[in-house]
Amino acid sequence: MTTTEQGVVALTGPATGWHRLRVARVQPLTDEAVALTLDLPDRLAGAFSHRPGQHVTVRHLLNGTEIRRSYSICPSPYGQRELRLVVKRLGPGGFAEYATTVLSAGDVLDIAPPTGGFGLVARPGAHHVMVAAGSGITPLLSMATAALQDDPRCRVSLVYINRTARSVLLADELVDLKDAHVDRFLPLYLLTRETREAEMLSGHIDTTRLPRLLRAVGAEPDGHAYFYLCGPWAMVTSLREALTQWGADPAWIRSEHFSLASRDPSPPVAEPRARTMRITASLGGRTTVAVMEDQDRVALDALLRDRPDIPYSCREGLCGSCRARVTHGAVTTGRQYVLGPGELAAGYTLACRARPQSDETGLDFDL
Structure with a gap:
């Protein structure tokens, strides 16, 4: 993710x-x-x-x-x-x-x-507007619960998208949260493969239906609402664009996606190396030196031979588990979906996307 x-x-x-x-x-x-x-x-x-x-x-x-x-x-x-x-x-x-x-x-x-960096904006009294699809409800339920419990002045609105009523996850807990905060938590359930009495809550979410749903929860383009999106890559990408076109401040949109539309069409390719390239990795207070070999596409490939405890999960720049800071040398970071401009500028990379460009490169997984 x-x-x-x-x-x-x-x-x-x-x-x-x-x-x-x-x-x-x-x-x-x-x-x-x-x-x-x-x-x-x-x-x-x-x-x-x-x-x-x-x-x-x-x-x-x-x-x-x-x-x-x-x-x-x-x-x-x-x-x-x-x-x-x-x-x-x-x-x-x-x-x-x-x-x-x-x-x-x-x-x-x-x-x-x-x-992970997905989380609530620290703004007392904010209106948190959340859109989840399927299992995307899991981080958003956690965030909604925390917001309502910790900030008695905030509001939380949720648009939860599922195929059918039977596929809704954690339905009882959402009902309990609504009962506990009846005036501050508004959930709307949109079903894509069932017809509901309210036409607005049937079918796929799109650029036409989204503004209507936002109005239904009391969000306006010039209002002080923060937006949180979690679901498949295609949905999150399209909704982020739709929110921006609707008038939402891009800086107030946070998102997490748990799958890619397709695999990276241009992953790093292993190339013969004319010189020895070493990577010094710091993890858990211990330092290891690994050497890039011809079959290695990215830094993670080399590191795992000597340090199988190097953190990683998806190997597609999707989850952020292999985040590390470049302490010396240089790397190019291929296509990834985790690090923002601030972290890239601060020297962070993902080992599963990082290709060393110098003879000596340092990666610190503890920073």
């Missing part, structure tokens, strides 16, 4: 190290999704302290192959010493199918600490 906004995006971390957490319960949410609740020992409370909107990486060995997936942390109704994730199956294979069909209480998962 990736987080973007105009200006500086402050990703937090580092998400280093792995911790084995026991599954306390697996709660079915829909035919395709479950909520995983993980026990969080007191000794790990600090390591897993997080802001609403952040995510963790899950590491799993499937048929002898290691896979990693990022999931937003969702509020747990059971207690503070638990970590709750929502996993939705999108197709056959992968961790999501395992989690929704095999995983059970008592099993153990490898989890990396929270990271």
